[in-house]
Amino acid sequence: MKVTEHMSFMSQEAASSLKEILYEQHQQSTGAFYEVFWYHWPSDGVFPWEDYEPIVFVYNIKHDLCFVFIRRGWRPIILDPDEVFQPVQIMFKLGNHHQFVRKVDDDADFDLRNLSTQVSIHVGEPRIRKITDSRESIPVLNISGPFRADNIYNRIEKAKRISCE
């Protein structure tokens, strides 16, 4: 499956400290699949842990985009495909790199006036490092959250089962 190319915007500081973008793809026998881009920073703002921010694209059995999934402040957030601006643009805000997805009619929200002050990154094959087992690369904290009650893969799988299969 092709990697979903997208644009990311972030501050100069965030761009210079971004270590890498890990990428994983999970395919189901139904044909539905999803891909996770893990943006990796050495720290999460002033908080003393490594930061892995997930951007997830979930595709249905026809390989149409079913939803975009992000996690902001440890809370899963789902965006309907018809709300999402194409090609996809992501902005990481503040020191904690909170993700915001540009929507189709969201000029003010995405802060387009200040885009020129942001560093833009085109994310595609050359920019990512593919991984097959996230447990080897992503700390448990970043997969399950600080309270270990909300494994990100379980949340994605559940939402996918309900809406995409």
Add this chain to the structure above:
Amino acid sequence: MENKILVEYGPREADIFADLIENKKIPSKNEAFRRGLFALDYLMSVDLSSLFKMLADSLEESAKSVKDMRTLSQRLAVSRILAHQVVATSASQKGILVADQVDIFRAAIDEFFALIQTDSFKSTDKEKLSFRLSTLSEFANQFYKKELKYSTDRLPAIPNK
């Protein structure tokens, strides 16, 4: 029940519905719709600018309490309530996508709670924490001013006598 409607919704609402039903937070989708509508009616009349002001003040109070984890936790709990209220009220009055923008307060506060509830709090630079909360407070103040102007601009003009 006499009235029936066909409701269209997407993956976001489907996920929320599933969570509400599976965790027995609500007895049925129908009840979720009824409660949502009832809550919406009240939230439509909430003064959003005042909420932002309370959130800004609350975050500033939290910023002054970073050296005492117990007090910080208590004050942040108030900020968190207000941050949730801001998102719910914005969603009700302006739509879900606009509410997504102000979710940044809820997200930032939840990060602080994550810090407090782990062992990492003791080793974190308190001055930086305080600065971060003050910045968030200033950010909420900007929303307050924007909302105040928005609500003032919408006031009907007083006719000249």
